[in-house]
Amino acid sequence: MxxxxxxxxxxxxxxxxxxxxxxxxxxxxxxxxxxxxxxxxxxxxxxxxxxxxxxxxxxxxxxxxxxxxxxxxxxxxxxxxxxxxxxxxxxxxxxxEDSPLFLPPAWNVPASLWFDEEKVAGAFRTGAGISWGDRHERLSCGVAAFYRNCYRGSLIRQWLPSLSGVLEKLEQGATVADVGCGHGHSTLLMAAAFPHSRFWGFDSHEDSIVAARNHAGASPSGASVTFEVATARSYPVRKYDLICFFDCLHDMGDPVAAAEHAATALAEDGTVMLVEPFANDRVEDNLTPVGRLYYSASAAICCAHSLSEDGRMALGAQAGEARLRAVFRKAGFRTFRRATRTPFNLVLEAKL
Ligand SMILES: C[S@@+](CC[C@H](N)C(=O)[O-])C[C@H]1O[C@@H](n2cnc3c(N)ncnc32)[C@H](O)[C@@H]1O
CATH class of the missing domain: 1.10.10.10 (Winged helix-like DNA-binding domain superfamily/Winged helix DNA-binding domain)
Known part of the structure; x- marks a missing residue:
């Protein structure tokens, strides 16, 4: 040539x-x-x-x-x-450090990928998974610190108000589950903003729950939050008014089962807030710097974790709205809509 x-x-x-x-x-x-x-x-x-x-x-x-x-x-x-x-x-x-645009901790994620390169290369060859708990600790710390600042900038002021009727419930006193809560920053931000509500954070990764409990201990609003080790299919059913998935549904081996459990655990008029990495539905529309970052994370981290959970559907971090809608429709949700978006996140609302 x-x-x-x-x-x-x-x-x-x-x-x-x-x-x-x-x-x-x-x-x-x-x-x-x-x-x-x-x-x-x-x-x-x-x-x-x-x-x-x-x-x-x-x-x-x-x-x-x-x-x-x-x-x-x-x-x-x-x-x-x-x-x-x-x-x-x-x-x-x-x-x-309080700016929603603060980026330095995000570099912990590529740092962790270099540490884990051998494991990832092995997984590419065999098709085996690598669970979230089997990664270098800079991964969960980097993700938690990066998203904490995004959530600080958007969650209370933009995302929750974009859902129908949720803000009023939270102000009056609602029951909330934060599934796949990681280090618990999203849960604690909501708890600080809505003192009449009660919050549970669940994650299958024990070290993340330990970190979340430590953060709760240091936060004045920590008393209204309980963090427990549980999977998206096993956390207790309490008829929650709001169930949140922040950047974690696509990591799960069986997202349909996670959505089905949410359907069982939700109050009659309850809402699921699904926050996922921003993506369009077609590969050719995701070929951007943000898409490059997310596809790379997806190849090395997200798909690897899904496959470690005997994933039937490794959605990947660029699943896009249409595939996510199909997951919730399959789980019995009748309403599914895009509530809002940022350059990094899609915010989707599902109701039964
Ligand atoms: C990318 S992190 C996001 C953490 C947190 N929600 C945030 O936004 O910072 C994905 C999280 O999902 C959790 N996770 C993955 N599969 C899970 C499952 N089946 N059940 C519960 N948590 C799960 C991981 O342990 C990890 O903490």
């Missing part, structure tokens, strides 16, 4: 950019862990020595790190005074 030189140059530039970004991920993680971004936030132009002093790090390392950040466009370099500045927009993404 003849080589198209322009196509080769363009693709190589892209691949080198990706390689450079993967080095940058480690730099972002270091910047977060060592407090370098926080030392720069709101401070204006600083010399490498000043950044190092503020963060309590060695200047020589910090100067090299700052140059990597300047090359990435993460900090601004002022050549005249040899100073570095973190612009406010970058600070929102890199330094402000």
């Amino acid at each position: 003849p080589i198209d030189q322009q196509a080769l140059d363009e693709f190589l530039a892209r691949a080198v950019n990706d390689l450079s970004a993967s080095y940058g991920g480690v730099m972002v993680s270091l910047g977060h862990r060592l407090g370098l971004y926080k030392a720069m936030a709101g401070a204006g132009p600083l010399s490498a020595r000043e950044v190092a002093q503020r963060a309590g790090c060695a200047e020589r390392y910090v100067r090299e790190w700052l140059n990597s950040q300047a090359a990435a466009g993460y900090v601004r370099y002022h050549a005249a005074g040899e100073t570095y500045e973190l612009p406010p927009e970058q600070a929102l993404v890199l330094a402000d």
Whole structure:
């Protein structure tokens, strides 16, 4: 085959950019862990020595790190005074832990994938699964920290109000199950916003439930929340007004059985809120940076967990609304609609 030189140059530039970004991920993680971004936030132009002093790090390392950040466009370099500045927009993404746009913990997920690469390669060859509990701990911590900030930005203000009649019930006092709750951030956010309601968080991964209980212990609203180890098919039936699945239904080996259990566990006029990674229904419509991230996570993490649960239907992280609707229809739900969306999430509502 003849080589198209322009196509080769363009693709190589892209691949080198990706390689450079993967080095940058480690730099972002270091910047977060060592407090370098926080030392720069709101401070204006600083010399490498000043950044190092503020963060309590060695200047020589910090100067090299700052140059990597300047090359990435993460900090601004002022050549005249040899100073570095973190612009406010970058600070929102890199330094402000309460910002819904805060990204550094998300780099724990690709870090965990490198740790688990051998296991994943083996699974690709044999078709065997890898359960959520059999992964490097940076996976669950990274997912929990990344989504916690998304949920902080959207869950109470945008997602719950987009469901029909749910906000009123929560304000008056509702019974809520958060299935596949992970480290429990979604459950605790709802508990803080709706003090008259009662919350249960369930997850099959014991270490996640331990982490969720620790977070509850440190939260003033933790008393209205109970975290229990249970699968999506075995948690107690309490006639819940709201059952939530945050970014977990597609991980389950048998999502139809999970939806059927929700149908049994739901109050007569109850609601299921299904939050899934944003996806269109067709592969060709998901070929975007977000789609690339999710397909990669899906190949290495989500499908692997589904298959570890003797998955009959490894939905994958880019299942899309039509496939998710089919799951709930099969489980006996008569209403299924898109309530809202963000660049990262689809929020779907199902009722019996
Ligand atoms: C991607 S994490 C999402 C965690 C959390 N909901 C969040 O949004 O941060 C998926 C979670 O689903 C849980 N999970 C997977 N299969 C499950 C099952 N069959 N029953 C209950 N939990 C399950 C995993 O243990 C994991 O905590």
